Amino acid sequence: MSLDPISQLLADFQAEAAATAASPAEELLRVEALRVRLLGKKGEVTALLRQLGQLSAEERPVFGQRVNTLKEQIGEQLDALRSAAQLAAEQAELEAGWLDPTLSTAAAGALAVNLPARGQKHPITRLLDIVIEHFTGLGFEVASGPEIEDTWHNFDALNIPDNHPARDVWDTFYTTKGEVPRTHTSSVQIRTMLSQKPPIRVISPGKCFRNETIDATHLAAFNQCEGLYVDRGVTLGHLKATLEGWVQRLFGPEVKVRFRPAFYPFVEPGLDLDAQCFLCGGGGHLAGGATCTVCRGKGWLEVIPCGMVHPNVLRNCGIDPDEWSAFAFGMGFDRLVMLQNGIDDLRRLYSGRLDLVRQL
């Protein structure tokens, strides 16, 4: 029995509609192509309507209605196919980016789930976290101050008068207004002593700036953390115990330290704390005889300049040196990170290279 053209077309369409394309995206294309081929201006259903003219007056309305029903039927079926394909496409998209927060990284890796890359703190920030944790544990607070300072806070108040040769030690940038990008965060200690009454315990981490020729161990912008303790009866013994504890935290409990006399205008006496090299153990050589790469054969690492705050500095901040005494110290942060990780060139820390950051 040969079907009439309308039934034939519907049967053909349904057979075709029953198939599906390989992917949701291709299925969407296939459904749209079917729609054009059947319902488009030059489509097969439209072509059927053109046959109306060849029919008798009685046949025409019946045929016309059947074609319209066919058109609706095909339209609805194509809509259903398109919705299903769209849903499948969305589902596939979701699955590609699916994140199950309860999966361990290893399990997610095994399932080849697309996890977003995990960020990591920069080693300088990590050390900063450790310093803050360590010193706040000892009752210190974190203080901050402006990066652009006036010369009084950066120099004069610290017992470094104008025209004193000591100013040259800090290779200073000057703004056109005569201000200085601070050369150390000692200026924050001055600001703290001016705004608070003793006893005072603060650390002041922050960026500092010096007109340095940039090389493996010098940068023009670098990080520092200074510390200050003002109280009645503060002695060199307190300084020694505090800093030894910190250096042990940094390099391990076995590390030996030594203090050498040094000159800084704002402390008297002034000292440099050296830590015995943690890599070669102080001998200056590695197993096999090579020169130690961390201390470069010296056996000791200069880590913390420090000392008892000069009475002039206390006086400049309205603190009576006969009643109060204080110790202060400073640390080049970037240098510590470099030492801790055996990095040979400071500039690497600022290279923005993620492979380096991830290794540390």
Ligand code: PHE
């Ligand atoms: N302010 C000194 C510097 O930046 C470091 C220092 C701080 C030295 C405190 C002694 C005491 O060089």
